[in-house]
Amino acid sequence: MRVVTWNVNSLRARMDRLASWLKYADPDIVCLQETKVQDSGFPYEEIAAMGYHSVHYGVSQWNGVAILSKRVPEEVQIGFLEPWDAQEARIVTARIDGISISSVYVPNGRSLEDAHYIFKLEWLKRLELEISARLSRGESVLIAGDFNVAPQDLDVWDPEEFVGATHVSPAERRALEAIYQVGLLDVFRRIYPDQRIYTWWDFRRGAFHKGQGLRIDLVLADLDLAARAVWGLMDREARKGEKPSDHAPVIIDFQS
């Protein structure tokens, strides 16, 4: 089973690249973030023509998350199970092959002084509670998406540049640790404990060509599922060329 997470930074702007990349990488499941479309504007037919069923949650020009799957998704859940007015279109979940799979787009946070940063921490806490509930029901769980948190300094091109910034603050990393504590592993890091490799590079200042990136797109899985992961890659080729997203797709292969 090949699982991919990719923040496409507008699905409409990325449709041609997505189509060719899906042909090339041939994943079974694709978690997309920042589709930037409402459900009514989601290209269900075009995605179906690529060989994938679609589940999407989008309510405005912002955010928007989707799961593409070769197999029919079941038990679709839009947003968090617990009602929350402030949640925005940042999580969608479906059961595929017996696994509860979520595509998540964690709030950016903007700066440590911004109200959006508090929102980010609250959002991560809600995610933790939801994962905990699913695991306690005995479900197999996979959470893939843009976490907007670099788990360790190893995941940051220059930790000194990020002192006092979001994505690396102790509170954000603690929130992510709390999610690990309920029973999930960072799958890429389990396979490659020491690899310094990124998933996002700022469009500005030629960050990609300077190697100035962060590893903020993660695939988390319960311990049994994580133990089945055998190979992973950030596809930097997809960050090059005409009209790339600022994120590279992350590929994880699981033994069946």
Place this chain on the structure above:
DNA sequence: ATGGTAGTGCAACTA
């Protein structure tokens, strides 16, 4: 140089 680029959508916000 308190900058830069990309997306949405048409001004200004988000990242």
